Amino acid sequence: xxxxxxxxxxxxxxxxxxxxxxxxxxxxxxxxxxxxxxxxxxxxxxxxxxxxxxxxxxxxxxxxxxxxxxxxxxxxxxxxxxxxxxxxxxxxxxxxxxxxxxxxxxxxxxxxxxxxxxxxxxxxxxxxxxxxxxxxxxxxxxxxxxxxxxxxxxxxxxxxxxxxxxxxxxxxxxxxxxxxxxxxxxxxxxxxxxxxxxxxxxxxxxxxxxxxxxxxxxxxxxxxxxxxxxxxxxxxxxxxxxxxxxxxxxxxxxxx
Numbered sequence: 478x479x480x481x482x483x484x485x486x487x488x489x490x491x492x493x494x495x496x497x498x499x500x501x502x503x504x505x506x507x508x509x510x511x512x513x514x515x516x517x518x519x520x521x522x523x524x525x526x527x528x529x530x531x532x533x534x535x536x537x538x539x540x541x542x543x544x545x546x547x548x549x550x551x552x553x554x555x556x557x558x559x560x561x562x563x564x565x566x567x568x569x570x571x572x573x574x575x576x577x578x579x580x581x582x583x584x585x586x587x588x589x590x591x592x593x594x595x596x597x598x599x600x601x602x603x604x605x606x607x608x609x610x611x612x613x614x615x616x617x618x619x620x621x622x623x624x625x626x627x628x629x630x631x632x633x634x635x636x637x638x639x640x641x642x643x644x645x646x647x648x649x650x651x652x653x654x655x656x657x658x659x660x661x662x663x664x665x666x667x668x669x670x671x672x673x674x675x676x677x678x679x680x681x682x683x684x685x686x687x688x689x690x691x692x693x694x695x696x697x698x699x700x701x702x703x704x705x706x707x708x709x710x711x712x713x714x715x716x717x718x719x720x721x722x723x724x725x726x727x728x729x730x731x732x733x
Contacts, residue, residue: 483614483658484692491537495658495690497528497586497595499607499666502684508545511679511724514710516556516626516647519546524680525555526605526666528586528595538564539584541597541605543676547626549647549703554624559674559721561597572720575648575700576629580720593662593690602671609664609688617656620696625650628706628722632715645711649703655694662688672730673718 484493505522512518527542540562544555561582562568571577583598591611596603630645666685670677718725725731 491530491532493657493692494530495588495660495692496531497526497593497607497662497688498691499526499528499688500524500686501666501682502686503545503680504683507679507681511545511558511722512547512556513628513645513706513714515549515704515706517548519548519553519555521546523686524682528584528597528605528607530586533562533564533567536564538562538567539586540564540582541584544625545680549624549626549649552624552649554626554649556626556722558680558723561599568720575650576627576646577648578627578717578720578722588690593664597674600671600673602669602674604669604671604674604676606667606669607664607688609662611660611690612663613661615659615661615689617659620653620655622651622653625652626703628711628714629702630708630711630715639709639712641708644708645706645715647703647706649699649701651699651701652695653697655696656691657694658690658692660690662690664688674721675723675730679723 486493501524503522503524508522509518523546525544530537530539543559544557547556557578560579562579568579571579586595593609595607597605627648628645629648631643633640633642668677668682716725718730
């Protein structure tokens with residue numbers, strides 16, 4: 478299924494690596510349970526896993542993004558649960574500036590002819606794995622835009638409950654996309670449960686919707702504060718596992 482009309486580039490150049498986009502349907506009650514008050518479930522309980530290799534600060538960054546369909550103030554979008562990367566430099570910077578839920582993981586992702594392999598590893602567990610093959614080249618869809626919801630907040634230095642130095646704000650990452658190339662994959666997605674990455678238990682896969690290789694065209698991006706959440710209601714969500722938005726305890730999984 479290799480198509481010579483796909484994006485062309487210099488051999489070895491990572492600039493045109495496609496993103497592996499996996500979508501599946503999950504339990505709507507479980508999806509709702511991980512959303513902080515003020516952010517509501519989207520129309521359909523869809524989870525999107527994106528695995529990528531993209532140049533950040535002129536170096537390859539291998540990573541993954543975990544999003545769930547969610548709305549804020551009536552705007553449809555995706556709430557970002559986790560963004561795992563293998564670079565250290567952007568990790569804390571992006572958390573500080575925007576509340577982007579970055580944390581360190583190891584990602585393997587490659588294509589050999591029409592075969593695709595990908596897996597994401599953290600704390601000794603391969604918690605996401607995909608193996609599949611290209612079966613069809615699809616027509617490019619119309620340009621579209623997306624809203625990702627991040628949360629920026631800083632709890633108080635005096636560690637008093639329900640107090641903040643910077644109360645929780647929703648950050649709207651609005652991106653405009655075109656499509657350079659799109660291919661359908663047939664393959665298997667495996668989610669393995671892990672205390673540090675509880676995707677398999679907190680967002681179980683009920684139905685795989687699609688797996689595709691998507692080569693995007695970036696047409697515009699803005700990052701703005703969209704509004705403030707209720708600090709008291711958000712407090713149970715403020716302590717997370719590592720840099721993610723999974724609810725944790727002292728930066729680790731909850732005990733017991």
